Amino acid sequence: MRISVFGAGYVGLVTAACFAEVGHHVVCCDKDTSKIALLRAGKVPFFEPGLSELVANGVRSARLEFTADAASAVSGARVAVLAVGTPPLADGSTDLRQIHGVADEIRGHVRQTLTVLVKSTVPVGTNESLTKVFAGTPVNVISNPEFLREGSAVADGLKPDRIIVGARTDADRDLIRELYEPFARNHEKLMFMTPESAELVKYGANSMLATRISFMNELAEYATRIGADIEDVRRGMGADPRIGSSYLYPGIGFGGSCFPKDLRSLEFQMGQHDVDPKIITSVIARNERQIEVVVDAILGAITSQPKPVVVLWGVAFKPNTDDIREAPALKVAQLLLDRGVEVRAADPIVSQAQIDEVIGKGRLSLVESEMKAAEGADVLVLVTEWRQYRSPDFDELRTLMRGSTLIDGRNQWSRRQVTAAGFTYVGIGRS
Numbered sequence: 001m002r003i004s005v006f007g008a009g010y011v012g013l014v015t016a017a018c019f020a021e022v023g024h025h026v027v028c029c030d031k032d033t034s035k036i037a038l039l040r041a042g043k044v045p046f047f048e049p050g051l052s053e054l055v056a057n058g059v060r061s062a063r064l065e066f067t068a069d070a071a072s073a074v075s076g077a078r079v080a081v082l083a084v085g086t087p088p089l090a091d092g093s094t095d096l097r098q099i100h101g102v103a104d105e106i107r108g109h110v111r112q113t114l115t116v117l118v119k120s121t122v123p124v125g126t127n128e129s130l131t132k133v134f135a136g137t138p139v140n141v142i143s144n145p146e147f148l149r150e151g152s153a154v155a156d157g158l159k160p161d162r163i164i165v166g167a168r169t170d171a172d173r174d175l176i177r178e179l180y181e182p183f184a185r186n187h188e189k190l191m192f193m194t195p196e197s198a199e200l201v202k203y204g205a206n207s208m209l210a211t212r213i214s215f216m217n218e219l220a221e222y223a224t225r226i227g228a229d230i231e232d233v234r235r236g237m238g239a240d241p242r243i244g245s246s247y248l249y250p251g252i253g254f255g256g257s258c259f260p261k262d263l264r265s266l267e268f269q270m271g272q273h274d275v276d277p278k279i280i281t282s283v284i285a286r287n288e289r290q291i292e293v294v295v296d297a298i299l300g301a302i303t304s305q306p307k308p309v310v311v312l313w314g315v316a317f318k319p320n321t322d323d324i325r326e327a328p329a330l331k332v333a334q335l336l337l338d339r340g341v342e343v344r345a346a347d348p349i350v351s352q353a354q355i356d357e358v359i360g361k362g363r364l365s366l367v368e369s370e371m372k373a374a375e376g377a378d379v380l381v382l383v384t385e386w387r388q389y390r391s392p393d394f395d396e397l398r399t400l401m402r403g404s405t406l407i408d409g410r411n412q413w414s415r416r417q418v419t420a421a422g423f424t425y426v427g428i429g430r431s
């Protein structure tokens with residue numbers, strides 16, 4: 001099948017490469033000409049494990065092409081996938097300008113029967129409003145929210161656990177079966193429903209996962225007060241099959257380009273329909289509080305130091321990605337910098353230019369090795385649990401640092417090992 005994918009970001013590029021991998025012919029279109037130039041030169045513009053190889057396969061097989069020209073992407077396509085950004089506006093609502101921008105381009109160029117597949121996360125009702133935009137054209141709209149996770153996006157894209165489809169007609173459902181048939185050979189993954197339900201599945205899923213995290217963070221704060229260890233509590237709770245162990249990890253809170261914006265969007269959407277989003281609001285508030293929990297612990301450890309230095313291990317919002325959108329590390333850094341604290345950071349993938357773009361040049365310096373970054377620091381905070389940070393040489397760290405506080409923001413380290421090296425250990429919810 002001939003497919004065009006609009007947006008060559010984390011979702012669009014992975015989707016395009018996965019469709020090409022299973023035999024479809026894909027034209028991936030992004031209006032960012034520098035991104036397209038990089039892709040045409042064989043370079044993937046961001047870090048995602050396994051993606052360069054998959055893109056190279058697609059290009060080699062001539063089933064994956066790149067363009068910045070919407071007209072040529074639309075021409076001859078049977079399906080157009082929308083994978084453009086849907087960032088938040090100041091009031092929490094969703095900025096749909098990129099979606100409408102692509103819709104206008106498709107409307108202007110389409111000459112054939114075309115199905116638009118909306119993979120971007122969009123508020124409930126967007127399918128209906130896009131259907132109105134395409135009225136009088138041979139275009140129909142299907143909702144197909146995406147669930148891939150950055151860091152394992154290629155595996156998720158090639159082996160989705162479910163494919164949620166909001167479609168109105170049998171013809172639409174048949175087309176989707178044909179498109180996804182190579183991904184669903186082993187067992188049925190397609191779940192058909194109304195577009196409104198499909199749109200809400202995405203917000204429901206992200207909000208549920210975020211709720212588990214905030215719930216554990218709240219429980220962790222209580223555990224600290226009463227002398228319990230949240231890690232033992234987490235294991236005990238997760239062993240109940242009705243609860244399960246995923247997304248039960250307390251820490252510095254969730255970040256990234258999806259959870260924070262999707263929760264705020266759902267909160268806004270519910271408010272518009274006179275539903276009081278009590279749980280969602282609390283989940284967001286708890287997540288913001290979690291940054292303060294860590295900053296308070298840091299400030300408590302540097303009170304006697306006239307020129308304190310704090311080092312953060314990890315800047316990406318989670319391991320195996322270079323994405324720093326809504327990264328907790330930058331929120332912690334910002335609060336410390338505002339108080340005049342010197343902050344350094346280390347990260348295996350994130351670049352200084354990315355950091356400067358978010359918090360300004362010359363404010364947070366990135367040091368190439370995590371051990372070098374720790375030299376002379378008063379407090380070290382583990383913010384992102386990159387694999388290489390999981391078991392450092394604590395004795396060496398103790399000789400490098402000026403101070404003796406390690407804050408384990410992801411509960412990765414053994415208190416026994418850390419204290420044996422002469423450090424004070426501070427975990428999340430570990431009294």
Ligand SMILES: NC(=O)c1ccc[n+]([C@@H]2O[C@H](COP(=O)([O-])OP(=O)(O)OC[C@H]3O[C@@H](n4cnc5c(N)ncnc54)[C@H](O)[C@@H]3O)[C@@H](O)[C@H]2O)c1
Pocket residue numbers: 006007008009010011012029030031032035083084085086098101102119120121122146147148149150257258
């Ligand atoms: N990143 C994730 O993990 C993830 C997971 C599931 C769903 N989503 C959703 O998928 C959508 C895309 O997310 P992302 O992280 O890939 O975003 P992104 O910012 O990485 O990529 C969006 C791309 O769209 C391009 N674009 C904007 N307008 C365009 C136009 N008119 N024509 C062609 N290209 C255009 C931008 O230049 C950019 O490259 C969002 O709605 C997001 O909520 C993201």
